[in-house]
Amino acid sequence: NSELKGYTFAKPIYAFVTVSDPGTGKLDIQVAYKSDDLKNSFVNATFINYYSGDGEIQFVGRKVLEGRTLEADQFSFSLEVAKTDGVSEPKETDYESLTTVKNDKDGIFTFDTLKFAHKTDSDDKTVYDVGTYYYRIKEVLGTKNPAGYTYSQDSYVIKVVVKDAPDGSNKLRVEATLNGRPYSEAVTETPIIFTNTYKASGSITLKGTKTLSG
16 A cells, blocks of 8 residues: 555565376465565565654753853763653663764754664664653763863753654654653753853962061
């Protein structure tokens, strides 16, 4: 049915039937199954249809540095993922690192677009399929910057639920929430921001000599 979007239908299989009369009063019927290009033979005519859909989402944040001019590539941010059963929230040990990016000169950092796809065959190695995922964004506490910096301890957790689209289209349905609100709505009002501060410190010792005359 060409109306079913997202489905890849099996190629035709040809059945070759050979009928002979062995003289026993019963015809001998042999059936051989071959692929449409006649290169492969099959024991049975098995048709496997594949369904693949795809959806995507991208996370963007901003770095703010107070007390000093921000430089490009000065700070790093990590994206972690944990897959759950959709009921329980992940534990700390459930998260695994996906990627790390750095800020640009304006403080913006952007993670690669996360793409979701699936196939129904057993050999499929796709990581992001239908399911419930938690993505956590944190700042990497680095040692590159000199003393005087205070790093943000904040982290943001986005819950992503991936489902098949109800209309059977080839797009998976990606629903993301941040703090219980739709992701796009939440980050519009409260963007993902990490604020670091820089405060210089130092000391000086003054020395002098007392001279008494007269």
